[in-house]
Amino acid sequence: MRLDYITIFPEYFAPLNASLVGKAIDSGILATGVHDLRQYTHDVHRSVDDTPFGGGAGMVMKPEPWGEALDAIVGPDSQSQTQGERTVLIIPTPSGIRFTQQVAAELADYDHLVFACGRYEGIDARVPQYARTLVEVRELSLGDYVLNGGEVAALAMTEAIVRLLPGVIGNPASLAEESHSEELAGLLEYPLYTKPASWRGMDVPDILLSGHHAKIAQWRRDKAEELTRDRRPDLVPSSD
Numbered sequence: 001m002r003l004d005y006i007t008i009f010p011e012y013f014a015p016l017n018a019s020l021v022g023k024a025i026d027s028g029i030l031a032t033g034v035h036d037l038r039q040y041t042h043d044v045h046r047s048v049d050d051t052p053f054g055g056g057a058g059m060v061m062k063p064e065p066w067g068e069a070l071d072a073i074v075g076p077d078s079q080s081q082t083q084g085e086r087t088v089l090i091i092p093t094p095s096g097i098r099f100t101q102q103v104a105a106e107l108a109d110y111d112h113l114v115f116a117c118g119r120y121e122g123i124d125a126r127v128p129q130y131a132r133t134l135v136e137v138r139e140l141s142l143g144d145y146v147l148n149g150g151e152v153a154a155l156a157m158t159e160a161i162v163r164l165l166p167g168v169i170g171n172p173a174s175l176a177e178e179s180h181s182e183e184l185a186g187l188l189e190y191p192l193y194t195k196p197a198s199w200r201g202m203d204v205p206d207i208l209l210s211g212h213h214a215k216i217a218q219w220r221r222d223k224a225e226e227l228t229r230d231r232r233p234d235l236v237p238s239s240d
């Protein structure tokens with residue numbers, strides 16, 4: 001898979017070289033490119049923003065640098081198009097569709113993901129409209145809150161997607177039975193414990209030390225349901 005990031009803060013993407021994502025790059029499972037949006041400006045100030053039409057506070061990202069960046073990275077003459085890669089442009093935005101584990105799984109099937117990281121009050125609305133003439137576009141929100149920019153959202157989405165690629169997580173069994181996984185029917189994960197069995201007066205539940213696999217599975221299922229009902233009732237499947 002190839003990942004490209006368009007941003008005015010390329011230094012934000014240093015963490016890509018760390019941990020499991022970094023290892024996936026080293027082993028050739030992933031290739032990444034970070035593109036400074038200002039390299040597509042032509043004025044002396046390398047400006048990427050301007051005041052909003054209609055008035056109001058804040059600045060809006062100008063369409064021209066975005067148009068040139070998108071032409072270079074996903075336009076008809078780009079490597080992505082000439083090699084026939086399955087590509088999607090992801091625009092992180094609080095007004096997007098919610099990014100979920102299911103969306104992460106869908107995106108893990110693409111060859112090429114491009115993230116357009118907004119700043120200021122966001123990107124001129126004609127940019128996604130233009131991008132849709134070139135490539136599939138998804139406007140995605142990390143959650144119901146507002147960040148300063150799309151970089152952190154792009155990194156969070158990257159981790160969720162990349163860990164689903166074959167070879168990225170050492171033991172693929174760790175992907176099963178996680179919160180939001182199909183194996184747990186979309187529930188939150190049950191509580192986990194490791195050694196020692198007793199710590200600061202708190203004991204691991206006896207059932208987990210029993211070696212009785214069926215009873216352990218039932219206990220975990222019950223705990224997953226209990227936790228989900230308590231913290232995220234919206235995720236509990238309806239009984240009808």
Ligand code: SAM
Nearest residue numbers: 092093118121122141142146147148149150153
């Ligand atoms: N004016 C925008 C609004 O009210 O929806 C908020 C803009 S925000 C300050 C600047 C940038 O941060 C956005 O263009 C987007 O790239 C990113 N961003 C902020 N919150 C986000 C979220 N919840 N999910 C994804 N991206 C987000």
